Amino acid sequence: xxxxxxxxxxxxxxxxxxxxxxxxxxxxxxxxxxxxxxxxxxxxxxxxxxxxxxxxxxxxxxxxxxxxxxxxxxxxxxxxxxxxxxxxxxxxxxxxxxxxxxxxxxxxxxxxxxxxxxxxxxxxxxxxxxxxxxxxxxxxxxxxxxxxxxxxxxxxxxxxxxxxxxxxxxxxxxxxxxxxxxxxxxxxxxxxxxxxxxxxxxxxxxxxxxxxxxxxxxxxxxxxxxxxxxxxxxxxxxxxxxxxxxxxxxxxxxxxxxxxxxxxxxxxxxxxxxxxxxxxxxxxxxxxxxxxxxxxxxxxxxxxxxxxxxxxxxxxxxxxxxxxxxxxxxxxxxxxxxxxxxxxxxxxxxxxxxxxxxxxxxxxxxxxxxxxxxxxxxxxxxxxxxxxxxxxxxxxxxxxxxxxxxxxxxx
Amino acid sequence: xxxxxxxxxxxxxxxxxxxxxxxxxxxxxxxxxxxxxxxxxxxxxxxxxxxxxxxxxxxxxxxxxxxxxxxxxxxxxxxxxxxxxxxxxxxxxxxxxxxxxxxxxxxxxxxxxxxxxxxxxxxxxxxxxxxxxxxxxxxxxxxxxxxxxxxxxxxxxxxxxxxxxxxxxxxxxxxxxxxxxxxxxxxxxxxxxxxxxxxxxxxxxxxxxxxxxxxxxxxxxxxxxxxxxxxxxxxxxxxxxxxxxxxxxxxxxxxxxxxxxxxx
Numbered sequence: 001x002x003x004x005x006x007x008x009x010x011x012x013x014x015x016x017x018x019x020x021x022x023x024x025x026x027x028x029x030x031x032x033x034x035x036x037x038x039x040x041x042x043x044x045x046x047x048x049x050x051x052x053x054x055x056x057x058x059x060x061x062x063x064x065x066x067x068x069x070x071x072x073x074x075x076x077x078x079x080x081x082x083x084x085x086x087x088x089x090x091x092x093x094x095x096x097x098x099x100x101x102x103x104x105x106x107x108x109x110x111x112x113x114x115x116x117x118x119x120x121x122x123x124x125x126x127x128x129x130x131x132x133x134x135x136x137x138x139x140x141x142x143x144x145x146x147x148x149x150x151x152x153x154x155x156x157x158x159x160x161x162x163x164x165x166x167x168x169x170x171x172x173x174x175x176x177x178x179x180x181x182x183x184x185x186x187x188x189x190x191x192x193x194x195x196x197x198x199x200x201x202x203x204x205x206x207x208x209x210x211x212x213x214x215x216x217x218x219x220x221x222x223x224x225x226x227x228x229x230x231x232x233x234x235x236x237x238x239x240x241x242x243x244x245x246x247x248x249x250x251x252x253x254x255x256x257x258x259x260x261x262x263x264x265x266x267x268x269x270x271x272x273x274x275x276x277x278x279x280x281x282x283x284x285x286x287x288x289x290x291x292x293x294x295x296x297x298x299x300x301x302x303x304x305x306x307x308x309x310x311x312x313x314x315x316x317x318x319x320x321x322x323x324x325x326x327x328x329x330x331x332x333x334x335x336x337x338x339x340x341x342x343x344x345x346x347x348x349x350x351x352x353x354x355x356x357x358x359x360x361x362x363x364x365x366x367x368x369x370x371x372x373x374x375x376x377x378x379x380x381x382x383x384x385x386x387x388x389x390x391x392x393x394x395x396x397x398x399x400x401x402x403x404x405x406x407x408x409x410x411x
Numbered sequence: 412x413x414x415x416x417x418x419x420x421x422x423x424x425x426x427x428x429x430x431x432x433x434x435x436x437x438x439x440x441x442x443x444x445x446x447x448x449x450x451x452x453x454x455x456x457x458x459x460x461x462x463x464x465x466x467x468x469x470x471x472x473x474x475x476x477x478x479x480x481x482x483x484x485x486x487x488x489x490x491x492x493x494x495x496x497x498x499x500x501x502x503x504x505x506x507x508x509x510x511x512x513x514x515x516x517x518x519x520x521x522x523x524x525x526x527x528x529x530x531x532x533x534x535x536x537x538x539x540x541x542x543x544x545x546x547x548x549x550x551x552x553x554x555x556x557x558x559x560x561x562x563x564x565x566x567x568x569x570x571x572x573x574x575x576x577x578x579x580x581x582x583x584x585x586x587x588x589x590x591x592x593x594x595x596x597x598x599x600x601x602x603x604x605x606x607x608x609x610x611x612x613x614x615x616x617x618x619x620x621x622x623x624x625x626x627x628x629x630x631x632x633x634x635x636x637x638x639x640x641x642x643x644x645x646x647x648x649x650x651x652x653x654x655x656x657x658x659x660x661x662x663x664x665x666x667x668x669x670x671x672x673x674x675x
Contacts, residue, residue, distance in 0.1 A: 041490060235621065
């Protein structure tokens with residue numbers, strides 16, 4: 001009866017949150033929500049717009065021109081040049097941007113076009129909602145491996161094998177969710193070269209680009225060169241690059257549902273048709289809040305970054321205390337750590353048991369693709385108090401069942 | 412920040428900015444219009460820098476009642492903090508009342524934003540333009556106005572406020588801006604795609620890494636080919652303004668400032 005949705009699953013992240021919400025005194029490191037409230041200066045911008053009486057009506061489908069102008073200026077600061085009038089769409093968060101893009105670029109067999117392009121390559125592990133968004137758009141997710149031993153970098157041999165005439169797009173989440181790894185410039189250019197030859201779109205999801213902690217991770221040992229590289233900085237690639245960004249994480253605005261995408265006019269003029277049919281426009285009050293964020297909240301972003309770096313170091317110290325339970329790669333960006341569960345493969349069982357026995361919610365690694373199996377994702381976007389409490393419970397549990405160091409097999 | 416404190420800040424900053432301007436006598440370029448101000452402002456500043464003129468522009472969107480004097484004084488905002496605002500006011504007073512302050516010879520390129528009728532009067536009570544650049548009149552921030560003509564009337568006041576040797580640079584592709592030319596008794600240079608513009612775009616070609624623009628300057632009929640690495644029509648206007656500024660300020664910086672210091 002429900003042909004399109006029968007193979008689509010509710011994101012396991014949300015499933016874990018749902019289960020966790022039913023358990024009293026639970027500590028959740030599952031969902032990637034910042035512990036901070038939206039900065040005051042952003043709330044003030046929204047209130048000001050509300051009081052001016054300008055938020056009750058739809059905006060233009062592309063978004064408020066003044067917001068798009070601000071976005072253009074912000075992009076230019078990062079070396080990306082896009083026309084606010086024709087090349088930027090304000091969206092209801094990044095997932096709407098991704099879904100609208102996928103609906104635009106995927107050509108399923110039933111489309112009866114001369115060439116079927118229904119495969120979308122995504123890295124395994126990467127963000128759990130990508131496969132479902134691809135399926136919702138009538139496409140087929142194809143996983144390309146990341147190599148854990150190489151700090152979750154790209155397995156190019158595997159990636160090249162997955163590219164074929166049916167490939168419509170490659171999704172790159174950089175910094176990667178859930179691993180926190182950052183793909184260096186050279187690797188991104190290699191992907192771009194392969195995509196350019198085969199006329200494949202690259203969807204760059206860079207929602208964590210402001211939370212980068214190590215310059216060396218970007219192939220930039222010199223601190224002066226600490227600048228996040230995006231393929232959207234290369235003007236010659238603009239026809240194949242569709243970059244999405246969200247204000248949710250960087251400005252602690254997950255509930256405002258606001259983000260944007262940008263690409264060459266040729267692509268954006270098509271994506272906007274889908275965006276229009278999905279949401280008409282992004283929430284207008286959130287668009288005004290976004291102007292406040294982009295114009296005035298740089299200082300707050302700096303504070304968040306410092307805090308997250310401290311929390312990353314904190315959660316890593318806790319993990320170091322459990323050497324017989326977990327091994328992990330220290331994340332260079334984002335606010336997730338993705339430890340491997342030693343001596344146990346079934347991450348879903350591990351996460352469910354952990355929730356039941358310690359009242360700590362984490363996301364099973366299998367949610368992020370086949371290579372994620374045997375891992376769990378922990379968010380250090382939560383407060384120090386939550387991180388300490390969650391890790392204390394986990395440590396206490398393993399110590400109580402198996403002496404000082406514990407073993408994962410006890411779960 | 413409550414309204415009373417806001418009024419005190421506004422009043423104090425206004426007078427500090429006025430005294431500061433009286434002391435340093437900069438050449439003021441005002442960029443106004445409802446869209447495209449940022450890139451025009453950047454283009455004007457770039458043109459002056461290329462000619463080695465000292466130049467300063469607004470910080471971010473500091474372009475209204477409090478932001479404009481902060482831009483003139485080159486001070487940050489106190490945002491929502493009472494203590495930070497006190498510090499801003501202290502620094503503003505220091506800039507104005509310090510003995511033997513160095514006289515900075517410079518251009519100030521300032522954006523001006525108007526969001527309600529008569530709003531421009533307050534800004535003009537702080538600063539009057541030597542050069543005025545008008546971009547467009549559109550519906551952005553128009554909720555307090557009856558119609559677009561009412562916004563244009565605000566810009567008419569800016570044209571009227573130009574100094575005796577002032578220059579107005581007008582976008583002739585916007586009919587309301589174009590019609591303001593009739594109210595100027597100062598020098599007007601027009602630009603745009605319009606066949607009547609002095610700096611006229613003849614052709615634009617989008618290339619992989621930007622845009623190539625062919626423009627013709629009247630009455631000399633001079634043709635210029637310019638490339639920009641930015642995309643969009645608004646950057647074409649920015650280029651036109653840059654060329655006009657380069658053309659209009661031909662003399663050296665010391666000679667220029669000597670000249671404006673002796674003006675009546």
